[in-house]
Amino acid sequence: xxxxxxxxxxDAAFREEWGRIVATLIRRTGDWDLxxxxxxxxxxxxxxxxxxxGIPQRPGAWLTTVAGHRAIDWLxxxxxxxxxxxQAGREVxxxxxxxxxxxxxxxxxxxxxxxxxxxxxxxxxxxxxxxxGRVALTLRSLAGLSTAEIAHAFLVPEATMAKRLTxxxxxxxxxxxxxxxxxxxxxxxxxAGVLAVLYLMxxxxxxxxxxxxxxxxxxxxxxxxLGRALHQLMPDxxxxxxxxxxxxxxxxxxxxxxGGDGQLITLEEQDRSRWDAAEIQEGLALLESALRQRQAGxxxxxxxxxxxxxRAATAADTDWPQIAGLYALLxxxxxxxVVRLNRAVAVAxxxxxxxxxxxxxxxxxxxxxxxxxxxxxxxxxLLRRRGDQAAxxxxxxxxxxxxxxxxxxxxxxxxLQETSTGDGRDDTLP
Amino acid sequence: MKYVVFIGSEGLPVPEALExxxxxxxxxxxxxxxxxxxxxxxELDLPETAVTVRVRDGETLVTDGPFxxxxxxxxxxxxxxxxxxxxxxxxxxxxxxxxxxxMEIRPFAAGLRLGEAASEFxxxxxxxxxxxxxxxxxxxxxxxxxxxxxxxxxGEAWRRDLEARDLQVLGGALRGPDTATTIRVRDGQTLxxxxxxIKTTDFIAGIDVVRxxxxxQAIELAAAHPIAxxxxxxxxxxxxx
Numbered sequence: 001x002x003x004x005x006x007x008x009x010x011d012a013a014f015r016e017e018w019g020r021i022v023a024t025l026i027r028r029t030g031d032w033d034l035x036x037x038x039x040x041x042x043x044x045x046x047x048x049x050x051x052x053x054g055i056p057q058r059p060g061a062w063l064t065t066v067a068g069h070r071a072i073d074w075l076x077x078x079x080x081x082x083x084x085x086x087q088a089g090r091e092v093x094x095x096x097x098x099x100x101x102x103x104x105x106x107x108x109x110x111x112x113x114x115x116x117x118x119x120x121x122x123x124x125x126x127x128x129x130x131x132x133g134r135v136a137l138t139l140r141s142l143a144g145l146s147t148a149e150i151a152h153a154f155l156v157p158e159a160t161m162a163k164r165l166t167x168x169x170x171x172x173x174x175x176x177x178x179x180x181x182x183x184x185x186x187x188x189x190x191x192a193g194v195l196a197v198l199y200l201m202x203x204x205x206x207x208x209x210x211x212x213x214x215x216x217x218x219x220x221x222x223x224x225x226l227g228r229a230l231h232q233l234m235p236d237x238x239x240x241x242x243x244x245x246x247x248x249x250x251x252x253x254x255x256x257x258x259g260g261d262g263q264l265i266t267l268e269e270q271d272r273s274r275w276d277a278a279e280i281q282e283g284l285a286l287l288e289s290a291l292r293q294r295q296a297g298x299x300x301x302x303x304x305x306x307x308x309x310x311r312a313a314t315a316a317d318t319d320w321p322q323i324a325g326l327y328a329l330l331x332x333x334x335x336x337x338v339v340r341l342n343r344a345v346a347v348a349x350x351x352x353x354x355x356x357x358x359x360x361x362x363x364x365x366x367x368x369x370x371x372x373x374x375x376x377x378x379x380x381x382l383l384r385r386r387g388d389q390a391a392x393x394x395x396x397x398x399x400x401x402x403x404x405x406x407x408x409x410x411x412x413x414x415x416l417q418e419t420s421t422g423d424g425r426d427d428t429l430p
Numbered sequence: 431m432k433y434v435v436f437i438g439s440e441g442l443p444v445p446e447a448l449e450x451x452x453x454x455x456x457x458x459x460x461x462x463x464x465x466x467x468x469x470x471x472x473e474l475d476l477p478e479t480a481v482t483v484r485v486r487d488g489e490t491l492v493t494d495g496p497f498x499x500x501x502x503x504x505x506x507x508x509x510x511x512x513x514x515x516x517x518x519x520x521x522x523x524x525x526x527x528x529x530x531x532x533m534e535i536r537p538f539a540a541g542l543r544l545g546e547a548a549s550e551f552x553x554x555x556x557x558x559x560x561x562x563x564x565x566x567x568x569x570x571x572x573x574x575x576x577x578x579x580x581x582x583x584x585g586e587a588w589r590r591d592l593e594a595r596d597l598q599v600l601g602g603a604l605r606g607p608d609t610a611t612t613i614r615v616r617d618g619q620t621l622x623x624x625x626x627x628i629k630t631t632d633f634i635a636g637i638d639v640v641r642x643x644x645x646x647q648a649i650e651l652a653a654a655h656p657i658a659x660x661x662x663x664x665x666x667x668x669x670x671x
Contacts, residue, residue, distance in 0.1 A: 127622035127623075128515055128519070128611040128622050128623075128624060129624060130624040130625075131624075133624075167608055170608065170609070171608060171609050171624070174537055174605045174606075174608075174609040175515050175535075175537055175605070175609045175610075175611060176431045176433075176512070176513075176514040176515045176518075176537060177514065177515050177516075178513075178514040178515070178516055182516070186516070189619075189620075
């Protein structure tokens with residue numbers, strides 16, 4: 001019988017130890033499926049044995065030992081033998097703690113184990129793997145989400161996700177992708193690749209739509225958890241702290257950014273008392289320590305922008321000149337029309353509408369923004385604020401057919417009406 | 431692990447690119463041959479020189495031009511022996527060719543034996559016959575039901591027969607297109623992506639290099655391969671001065 005205490009201990013161990021166990025087993029056996037399978041069996045075994053034997057002092061060590069022995073059994077007997085073993089009732093399993101070597105490895109200096117998790121994350125995020133596969137495999141092997149859970153989070157059928165995972169693992173083996181932390185000369189770009197996967201995972205959860213909100217929101221938590229683990233493993237890397245700070249600062253607004261009807265609430269209109277103060281504090285502290293290293297990369301800059309919002313007690317207190325400056329720095333590192341457009345908005349909010357309009361005009365011919373409704377919507381808002389109602393109305397007209405959802409169309413239509421009838425002169429930007 | 435590296439192209443390189451590649455290639459070849467990473471490599475003749483061979487109802491059908499009707503074609507290949515994919519990526523990215531052409535890195539499915547004929551081919555000593563690349567295309571809907579193992583067995587017998595006649599230079603089945611990685615180098619940055627250079631529903635399943643008296647003989651050899659009955663084989667000469 002599983003008691004609540006045992007269930008709790010197993011759940012906690014699962015969150016803490018899954019990635020470690022899988023990572024170590026992959027290193028020892030070179031077989032990803034076997035590693036997952038045996039890790040799963042070790043947790044099942046814990047549920048069976050801990051109620052009678054008691055919860056071991058070091059659950060992670062116990063689980064790794066059991067999983068390791070399962071792997072050895074599988075390898076020794078082959079698949080058929082293992083099936084027989086299953087029927088025979090697993091009596092060959094070693095008592096907990098029998099594997100002294102594994103215990104020693106796991107107990108004190110956990111260096112080798114931490115390295116295994118790093119090996120695992122760098123391998124999952126290898127740039128030769130399909131991007132969707134990188135995200136899925138990281139969630140499966142490192143975070144321990146089931147195939148069904150990942151499929152649900154990405155709104156695809158479970159069979160599709162299973163295929164994606166299989167294909168990704170198959171490529172690692174067949175193409176000879178090494179299971180390792182990349183050497184120093186590759187580390188910066190490969191680290192950027194890992195951070196991109198984490199941030200993609202986070203955004204996938206952050207942009208969750210209502211019905212599936214809960215499940216997808218867990219992606220944010222997984223991404224943050226993995227970010228924390230990565231920060232522990234690479235404590236000197238400022239961009240790792242940057243991405244963790246960025247995720248925490250965005251996450252801190254989660255309760256304020258969705259209204260009762262599931263509508264997104266703009267930053268300006270959010271009830272700031274509902275922001276998570278602890279996450280803001282943690283994010284700000286991480287960001288400050290990262291910036292002290294004076295190697296501000298794109299994630300630190302984005303986190304710094306989020307920090308400007310986090311520090312403002314009210315929307316009116318926002319330090320827009322600072323944000324505009326940060327966007328200019330970000331644009332230098334990450335030249336993108338969307339960054340420039342955001343910069344234009346910040347410049348306008350800081351008070352210089354003419355400069356903002358000039359930036360928007362520069363973007364007019366950019367084919368990458370040709371179908372991006374926010375270009376025309378931003379231009380329209382700037383023109384409206386300048387008092388140029390007719391030009392603003394024309395820009396709202398152009399934005400309207402490009403708006404991706406009903407909510408945005410409603411907003412644009414109401415603005416269009418105001419500008420066509422000549423009201424709304426003194427409004428601020430949305 | 432052994433990998434084939436396909437060099438993708440969309441046409442003749444511009445003179446400036448050609449000049450850079452001609453100037454810098456010898457040093458790259460020397461370095462990679464010296465490290466034992468590059469086993470050999472040759473440039474192919476232009477795609478217009480290719481024919482595609484199919485056998486249907488016992489009859490050999492030859493059409494002009496390469497198999498894939500895509501803008502991109504394979505312009506040449508190298509064979510690498512590397513510890514892992516990262517080493518192959520690094521070696522390919524160091525080549526001046528990578529600045530102008532996408533390079534696809536694909537593992538061989540089984541051990542690839544390289545004998546004396548391959549050494550001669552690598553040295554561009556074509557005195558024993560003109561080298562042709564036979565590209566085995568698969569995928570889509572096979573013309574005849576396909577039994578992989580039977581095709582493999584028949585393909586092996588085909589290869590042994592060619593070896594006995596001293597027509598075989600090298601060859602082997604490749605891992606599937608899902609295992610392909612394509613790299614490009616832009617502004618000193620190596621861009622790595624999943625998948626082959628030529629993106630069609632069909633895929634290159636294997637390559638063989640044969641040396642022949644003339645194109646007709648190369649076509650006959652291709653027609654004798656089981657894949658010609660099921661799908662298609664592209665036959666193209668390597669470039670020689």
